[in-house]
Amino acid sequence: MNVIFEKSVAGRQGFRVPDSDVPVEGTLPEKYLRTAAAKLPEVSELDVVRHFTQLSQQNFSVDANFYPLGSCTMKYNPKFTEKVAAMPGFAELHPLLPQLRGGEQYVQGALEVLFECERWLCEITGMQAFTMQPLAGAHGELTGVMLMAAYHKSRGNSKKYIIIPDSAHGTNPASAAVAGYEIVSVPSDKKGGMDIDKLKAALTPECAGLMITCPDTHGVFNSRIDEIARMVHEVDGIMYYDGANLNATLGRCRPGDIGFDVVHLNLHKTFATPHGGGGPGSGPVGVGSRLVKFLPVSRVVKRSDGKFALNYEYPDTIGYIASFYGAFGVILKAYAYMLMLGRDGLKATSDHAVLNANYLLHRLKGAYQIAFDRICMHECLFSAARQAALGVHAIDIAKFLIDKKMHPPTVYFPLTVKEAIMIEPTETESKETLDRFVEAMLEADELARKDPEAFHKIPSTMPISRPDETKAAREAKVNYFSSHK
Amino acid sequence: MNPYIANTSQDVSSMLKTIGLGSVDELFCDIQPRHAPKSFDLPKGLSEYEIISYLNRLALQNSNGLIPFIGGGYYDHYVPAACQALISRGEFYTAYTPYQPECAQGTLQSLFEFQSMICALTEMDVSNASLYEGGTALYEAMMMAIRITNRTKVVMDSGVSPIYRKLIRSYTHNLDFEFVETPVVHGQADRSAIVKLLDKNTAAVIVQNPNFFGAVDDHTDIVEKTHAAGALLISSVYPVALGLLKTPGAMGADIVTGEGQSLGLPLSFGGPYLGFIATRTKYIRQMPGRIVGETVDGQGRRCFVNTLQAREQHIRREKATSNICTNVALCAIQAAIFMSLVGKEGLRKLAQLNLDKAEFARRELSRIPGVEVKRSSPTFNEFTVRLPKKADDVVAGMIRHGFAAGFPLGRYYPGMEDYLLVAVTEKRTKDEIAGYAQALAKVLADK
Secondary structure (H helix, E strand, C coil), X not given: CCCHHHHCCCCCCCCCCCCCCCCCCCCCCHHHEXXXXXXXXXXXXXXXXXXXXXXXXXXXXXXXXXXXXXCCCCCCCCCXXXXXXXXXXXXXXXXXXXXXXXXXXXXXXXXXXXXXXXXXXXXXXXXXXXXXXXXXXXXXHHHHHHHHHHHHHHCCCCCCEEEEECCCCCHHHHHHHHCCCEEEEECECCCCCECHHHHHHHXXXXXXXXXXXXXXXXXXXXXXXXXXXXXXXXXXXXXXXXXXXXXXXXXXXXXXXXXXXXXXXXXXXXCCCCCCCCCCCCCCEEXXXXXXXXXCCCEEEECCCCCEEEECCCCCCCCCCCCCCCCHHHHHHHHHHHHHHHHHHHHHHHXXXXXXXXXXXXXXXXXXXXXXXXXCCCCEEEECHHHHCCCCCHHHHHHHHHHCCCCCCEECCCXXXXXXXXXXXXXXXXXXXXXXXXXXXXXXXXXXXXXXXXXXXXXXXXXXXXXXXXXXXXXXXXXXXXXXX | CCCCCCCXXXXXXXXXXXXXXXXXXXXXXXXXXXXXXXCCCCCECCCHHHHHHHXXXXXXXXXXXXXXCCCCCCCCCCCCHHHHHHHCXXXXXXXXXXXXXXXXXXXXXXXXXXXHHHHHHHCCCEECCCECCHHXXXXXXXXXXXXXXXXXXXXXXXXXXXXXXXXXXXXXXXXXXXXXXXXXXXXXXXXXXXHHHXXXXXXXXXEEECCCCCECCCCHXXXXXXXXXCCEEEEEECHHHHHCECCHHHHCCCXXXXXXXXXXXXXXXXXXXXXXXXXXXXXXHHCCCCCEEEEEECCCCEEEEECCHHHXXXXXXXXXXXXXXXXXXXXXXXXXXXXXXXXXXXXXXXXXXXXXXXXXXXXXXXXXXXXXXXXCCCECCEEEEEXXXXXXXXXXXXXXXXXXXXXXXXXXXXXXXXXXXXXXXXXXXXXXXXXXHHHHHHHHHXX
């Protein structure tokens, strides 16, 4: 499909800028002006609408396709939450308004949303307090590690490294490194959990803490997690909970109760806010009592007269981690979702997410090698090793699914399992959809045994076939105008 | 009941049978009784209608009536209806990161177009597919300059948004960087102060255009001095202003960042917003975040993929250029739609209209006794006025007249308690501006 610049015709405009109603014209000295207009496209409104509509139709999405992308929790995004975020009283609210004297009274509704959302998340996770500010999961991780660092500094601890299991998301070590820590990686045992003996060996007084996803990316809930927490606490380490997989344990277990000191959640996973093709997300961070005083500012407080206010006066705070109060529009959607589900709906979420994953595990384990032979949590992990021996790799099976109009699962992650295929169906999918997926996966396995060569030609039903990624990286054509002056 | 769950009790029984278990509880056998929640005391679920009514009530408690003359980096621009309509397509907003390019060309091509538009706007070579927001984008730019130069000192002009400066200080608090700010001057950047701070360990000089006081500048001379010291120049810009203003690319900047909210995103109480970053080709491998690149498929057809992923956390883990994963793709697509609608000529006109309205407001306000409109530097759509009273008090008084009158500078600049930062976008009418001036005269006349 042509890029929009190729549809440009000089003189066309898709939006009318009103005529000026003021009797003066502003001018600036020439040295401050650009010499040529920015080369934005010149297209009509219909051109724009048709262009982006047609582009959108080239995407798979939760609205149109089964999307079992492991570790991403691609559940259905309720429509009514979009309506809430678009309410003018929220959408048109300027973030600096509460910073004016007398301005807080004009943002009471927005502050109530933030305050209540924090309270819900505290009760769901068993943490003492939350900040809603982090703008994505990785941003929450960085915030959490900064909180860890502040804690250790206040105790005069000299800590050098953070322990991270080898099954972790890449963001964990990256966030810890950005915050100035070294990384010590601990391998998993044969059953998929963290190897406790290896952990013991890695724990020294220089350990700042442990970052762990629970259940982990193997889809395993580590029954010894409380014991692990005790060990980490013995060296005055901080237990960090990566909430990417919270969708498995709502109402069954709370990180705050089993020894975690800091957690981040992904509202775009567990709390059903749309993933937006790669954001905006939201990664609120909750802390236990030891870390509350370090939380970033501002914090939303409820005064004795029932009014909400922003408080910046916390001497031990780590400071500002975002310009304002978080991805407010996203937080609103998550809050509306929690209100809809309530206590029982949240618990049912995990029940069905885990049921659906185990159903897929059992339906597929004959054809695909399972990574760990045990009950899984909200996602099931396979290896395409058997198929790979025939020349058909995890990526080929992924492409086969695309031709079946299903988004592929996560492949080649976690790094601990060769030819990994990680499937997270979520609770919002029906048994019929799961069965169709199973049929497609079984068909792929059959084809792998009969005609492995056939995979080289797929996908064949999409607007494009497999792209040349090496060429993309070598040429780095990332700006239309550098190749089309 | 959870309306988003499809499984019936029959489905549950049949699935449990397949699994070989008798109950859903057995699926949770790894969670021991001692791990059970100490509390899970939450209300019962509500209906869609009840939630909409409740949240609508909260929305109405917010500032619907106040006429905004408040900016500070976040502006009340009009968002064309087609913007919202297009990003409301489920194919865009319910997709995720385009890990599988064959079924994500919509997102990928849109992001490629966004990157190209950011390059056109800033006259830089390459852009990424977005960062969280303007403040964190500036932090990422600073870290990028530190990596490129292998130096650790950063010089920050005090005209850079105080919110951004606070944010960067928080992030670098525990790291071994030297972070210096120039003394506050009201207006354009103080060249001599910046030059004095340059040394052999300086990684970057950070400036903003227009700066927080609204002053428009040409930083070409600062770029030259910065380069002579072996450092990089980072410029934080306001994209709508670039409809008219000299571009950071033309000034010779090395890294450009900014807040893209003004490109068709609602104010939404602070987010989600849109951070962007652009740089020179030679630095592309040090740029953080997702980057979309053009390539061809097996049949030679042009297509788009996430590229240069060897920089990223999912490949490099602790050695990545940044920890960023999810960014704000949908906001970037929204901005691309906005820039397509407004177009080449439209953006210039829009910027001119902002300039005209602000000029009119300056004229009206300067007629009020005791109000001094600062004229020492050229400005775009935001400017400072010095008031005969504390700006905080005046703003509180103006709220009673129905105006969000601007941002009192004293909050972030001690000693500037009498100064008010006033923003006038294309949405403010002649009557609103005249009404603002009248109200201000009244508030100032009140004892």
